[in-house]
Amino acid sequence: LNLIVLGTGSATPSLSRNPSAQILSANNDLFLIDCGEGTQIQILKNKIKLSKLKNIFISHLHGDHYFGLIGLISSLNLAQRTEPLTIFGPKGLEQIIQLQLKYSQTWLHFKLDFQEVNTEKNIVIYENEFITVSSIPLTHRIPCCGFLFAEKPKLRNIIAELMPKEITNSELVFLKKGQNILDREGEIKYNYLQLTKEASAPKKYAYCSDTAYNESIVEIIANADLLYHEATFREDLLERAKTTFHSTSAQAAKIAKLANIKKLLIGHFSSRYNDLDEILIEAKEVFQNSEIAIENQTYEI
């Protein structure tokens, strides 16, 4: 899993930060997570090819998380896309997009599929051969959920130097799946434990923006390799965080700690903060392995 952060700002676009958007790449597939205004330009700047983008996940219908979506869809159409595209998002998103397509008299060359997400439930909303995506109910002023991207268990790795030459491809697949190959007498011919070794552990990435502090997500995101959590404010604006259903940096770090996260990325910063040093210090005091999410940077998970 590789994550490119495209936007770390909140509320309104600024000259220094873009609104929320991220690209997660997983096994040759791209997933777009949120799509604030200007995300198209960020995608161009990062030279991201959208032919591998098949699924978009929108957390909620505040503009800084989706105002760039209609423009992206229009541009994909102008670029003669024919591959289907699926958009996961809360109720209302399909109506908003379709209304704009209607008035611009745009007939898409590709199938646009909307999957309405129930933001109040933690359920698997997408899966393919390699990954599952599930919703993380968040606590915000309007319906909002995060997304947990979890790799499926991987096939075991072959130990090439030990592998008998006469072994067939189908036998190899059994070994990689952790099954022994038996001979006609039912005796073990090839032992998967001897000929393969365990694959790396499946990775988990959790995206949580926007949300008030709520420990109910801890169980869902537990042990994730990377957590992106909003940290709109510093702790001195805790009251403002509460009334606007956002989190402070310390709160984001507390969630990371409780959930035993490996690494925390904080973002969605209020435009009042030019310098992010203090907001990072605040997080690190609670959870040492915290980092500021940096736009146009790639994070290996």
Add this chain to the structure above:
Amino acid sequence: LNLIVLGTGSATPSLSRNPSAQILSANNDLFLIDCGEGTQIQILKNKIKLSKLKNIFISHLHGDHYFGLIGLISSLNLAQRTEPLTIFGPKGLEQIIQLQLKYSQTWLHFKLDFQEVNTEKNIVIYENEFITVSSIPLTHRIPCCGFLFAEKPKLRNIIAELMPKEITNSELVFLKKGQNILDREGEIKYNYLQLTKEASAPKKYAYCSDTAYNESIVEIIANADLLYHEATFREDLLERAKTTFHSTSAQAAKIAKLANIKKLLIGHFSSRYNDLDEILIEAKEVFQNSEIAIENQTYEI
């Protein structure tokens, strides 16, 4: 009248050109004309203060002319705007904006007034003390109109050195309006022709994007001081211009010539053109006083 061009691209945002948007300033008022995605950022870059913005004019509902509008409205609201804002645009725009405000549960602190423009008629759609704005019916794939900004005749200028000291303020106003002041016997006491001189001619600015070539606009925009006309293609793509209801550079220039325009600005360039030299040469061959519209440049009218 002063014009700042914020976007000269067409169809889809690119790294080199922004989608359509312009700011016209007239007597301390700002008018925003079209508002493609990213216009907010262009406004920030140009340090334009939006407190004087009271009216927005949207030509049509193709995304490169209005996808930035909902974000701009949201940002004005986050900036605690309380001044009313009026948006002139075609049928559908109000529904699109209101739907997005509804789902984001945004309650505006300011009055947002929509004035639906009949894009098929040339009528005055706005006026204040200094200026009238009228619609220019354009020929496009969907309902679309341009806008003609025409200054009202100005008051005559006082010749200060000739002005009698005893003249009253109300008498001055009469003279500036071109009326003589009479004495009790009905004789001319102060002659406006002697004490004032003619004001500069009222200026006209015509904005025409997007449109197929159509000479029916010539009469409406006749003698304008500045015409911004789309020139999406060069003449070798005339057929493509026709099928997409756009104009070539030569066609834009021909309109300028027929309408006896003082100066032509061309824009809305197809993203296929990196170098605009040829497109300008093509215009100049038909109408000498043609210029490429340059983003972030101010044009005095």
